[in-house]
Amino acid sequence: MSLERPAHARPRLGFLGVGWIGRHRMKAILETNAIEVAAVSDPSPEMAEEAHRLAPEAKLVATLDDLLDEQVDGVVIATPSALHAEQSIRALERGVAVFCQKPLGRTAAETRAVVNAAREADRLLAVDLSYRFTEGMQRIREVVQSGELGRIYAVDLVFHNAYGPDKPWFYDPALSGGGCVMDLGVHLVDLALWTLEFPKVRSVSSKLFRDGEPLGLRLDRVEDYATAMLEVSTGAAVRLACSWRLQAGCDAVISASFFGTEGGAALRNVNGSFYDFVAERYRGTARDGLAEPPDEWGGRAAADWARRLAAGARFDMAAERLVEVAGVLDRIYGR
Ligand SMILES: NC(=O)c1ccc[n+]([C@@H]2O[C@H](COP(=O)([O-])OP(=O)(O)OC[C@H]3O[C@@H](n4cnc5c(N)ncnc54)[C@H](O)[C@@H]3O)[C@@H](O)[C@H]2O)c1
Incomplete structure (x- = not known):
């Protein structure tokens, strides 16, 4: 953390891992104009060069330690999933805020260790739970929490990526930490x-x-x-299904449906799209629209973290919830 930095200066960020998602989130963060990209690190020269085109002022460095030596205030991590926890902890222990791709850790214990490091350093930690930031899920959550749907007793969530991840590391447990549950189930839980x-x-x-x-x-x-059934303390039954390369007849099947005593609400993807969603509120057999495409939601979680960091935000207790989600994943894996 740069102590000489004037109070009005924009935070300096480092980007660790600038593959597909790292560069996408870099664009969204740059568009906030709230930060500066100080440095980029990726072992792939091609990926580093592509990122450099987006942020020509950034220094290309070899390792996370080199990145942290660049007096950065925050690090954006988008490396293979099994690396996230250790890399996040190293940044936080140097007093640097973290925006990490999901999953933050492979287990609840790993996730707990990262959240503890953020609390001890009093630094802003957020994870790219990007689907929360869709217009549709924002509206559905409001409707559920307003009580309009009565008591929610059934929740069905589905994420089939029938296309399947195209990078080999996703299929290697040492780098991914798990398959479709670690990749997609984390969003559903x-x-x-x-x-x-x-x-x-x-x-x-x-x-x-x-x-x-x-x-x-x-x-x-x-x-x-994977399929999973969760019983929660409200008595609701939560059913999840997720997969890679399912013979689903389209690229993706994604939905999150909430059914209560007074009505329902659901998010679902349109025509097999990974990006376009509609959200609707159900009353008996009738439906009303809550949200529809276009909705540029993919970079919103990243932009939100960058703006909060620029506004001086420190450790956010909401990070504690990440450990609960990771604990459910442990139980889905039978750990
Ligand atoms: N939040 C979301 O909705 C969402 C969507 C897609 C992917 N993701 C997550 O983003 C992460 C990256 O996925 P991707 O599809 O961009 O993968 P990718 O393979 O395209 O990118 C990973 C990058 O990390 C680099 N890398 C590998 N080891 C590194 C290291 N030690 N230090 C620095 N860089 C390193 C690779 O060279 C590569 O460029 C995954 O954890 C994935 O789960 C999240």
Whole structure:
């Protein structure tokens, strides 16, 4: 953290991992005009060069330690998932705020260690739970929390990425920390608990598959289909399903539906799109629109963190919720 930096100066950021999502979030953060990109680090020269085109003023450096040596105030991490926790902790221990891609950790214990490091350093930590920032989920959460739908007793969430991740590291447990649950299920568990205001999760049952067979106890490969059933303290039944490369007939099937005693509300993707969503409120067999495309939601979580950092935000207690979500993932994996 630069102590000489004048109070009015914009925070200096480092970007660690500038593959597809790292560069996408870099653009969104640059558009806020709230920060400066001080440095970029990625072992792939091509990726680093692409990022440099977006932020020509940034210095290209070799490692996270070099990045931290550039007197940065915040680091944006978008590396393979298994690296996130350790990299976040190293930044936080140097007094640097972190915006990390999901998942923050592979387990609740790893996630807890990162959140503790942020609390001890009193630095802003946020994770890219990007679907929270869709117009549709914002509206659905308002409707659920207003009580308009009565008591929510059923929640169904689905995320099938039928296209499947195209980078090999996603399929290597040492780099990904898990398969479709770690990649997509984390969003579903987070959306359910965030919308329901984080009830306690009483019980979790699940089934994990790989290539249509039960995954079993094998540690050398990751799941590509999972279903889970959660019972929460409000009594609601939460059902999740997620997958990679399911024969789904389109690129993606994504939905989050909340059913209560007085009505329902749901988000769903349009025509198999990864980006376009409609949200609707249901009354019996009728429906009203809550949100529809276009909605440029992908970079909003990143932009929100950057603006908060620029406004001087320190540790945010909301990060504690990340540990609860990670704990549910542990239980889905039977840990
Ligand atoms: N929030 C979301 O909705 C969302 C969407 C897509 C991906 N993601 C997450 O983003 C992360 C990156 O995914 P991606 O699709 O961009 O992958 P990617 O493979 O395109 O990018 C990862 C980059 O990290 C670099 N890298 C590898 N090891 C590194 C290290 N030690 N230090 C610095 N850089 C390193 C790679 O060279 C690569 O450029 C994953 O954790 C994924 O789960 C989140």
